[in-house]
Amino acid sequence: MKFTLLHKDPASRARCGLLETDHGPVRTPIFMPVGTVGSVKGVFHRDLKEDIKAEIILGNTYHLYLRPGLGILRQAGGLHKFESWDRPILTDSGGFQVFSLSGIRKLTPEGVKFQSHIDGSRHIFTPENNVDTQRVIGSDIMMALDECCPGDADYRYAEKSLVLTQGWLERYAARFRETEPLYGYEQTFFPIIQGCIYPELRKRATEHALQFSEVGIAIGGLAVGEPVDKMYEMIEIVNDIIPEDKARYLMGVGTPVNILEAIERGVDMFDCVMPTRNARNGMLFTWNGCMNMRNAKWEDDFSPIDPEGTSFVDREYSRAYLRHLFVSGEMMAAMIASEHNLAFYLEIVRRSREHIEKGDFAEWKASVVPKLGQRL
């Protein structure tokens, strides 16, 4: 697997690159739709590829390990075959889910013990078995097991957490080197930088993680409760240290504005549940701001969902109809909104690439950001 830097914006740190995998190319900056359990909720792969133009999607180790489980995934020949997706897949380690979903969990140097949110069964994730699990899933990009430190953690906790994450990373990397892909195509793994909102910890975490980075590296533990300015500050600090030839993945971010701000600061890859989760709750993102489609004001607005939208749903359905579907609890509402939001997110990164190549990214970004934050 290879990452190549192609263009740099003259007026900012924004950049364009190409990530080449055995399942095809990924042009950066890129947004990766989240398909936690082997499905980008409510969206057909055909639309994901042809309408939304997704180049890579996510899967989640925690969820897939619990269900369908490793036996089925192995029998299926890996996640790509199981879900019929022939483009690249990145899997999160599941560390985040252990903390956000599992009620009962215990952190030890060995790993993290937790109970399934599905049936209460007891499990342990260690760096070693997490590598093995992601080998079975067969993702193109595997994420290291880490502890996602809360955004409001004090320095003492954040440092302790970082030390744990670093120890896990060393073991994860060792296991990765000792093992081989199971399905005949290359896998790589991204280490994750933690350190909460403390510059010294972030710097230390970056230097350490870089020792284990082959093609890319991730910035974790952001957009988890800290002020947004701190998030941007941390991105700047770590991107100052990361060499230009490494792909930089900002985990779990974010709003359209967050993404543009991060691209401007040199981030290449993003994932976030926001376009799909908020879609299911009636929220649409557009270049002119966001709309809550459940609002009564759309009741008799028969204009297209988004006149500037790139998806077929934007022209095919009216706002009044989409509101009706939401109010009626129809599943088409979630499907149409998810289709729109993902197409919009992919359009954001597509236009970003275009403007970075042209060399006017910073100027363009400054012109679109004020409108993106509006409410319609």
Add this chain to the structure above:
RNA sequence: GUGCGAUUAGUUCAGUUGGUAGAGCACCAGAUUGUGGUUCUGGGUGUCGUGGGUUCGAGCCCCACAUCGCACC
């Protein structure tokens, strides 16, 4: 026709010895950042069926009427 019961928010229903009304759902808004199609937060939107009466004061007590339900002729 007679008897009994019911009538309170959009809806299903609470409402104490009489002190001008509440809950669930719905509805109206807001939140959601490495996804449990979730979850959370805020908002009461009312001629208490109608008209009289008793009372300082009636959703509550009394009378008549209306409507609905049940039972009996």
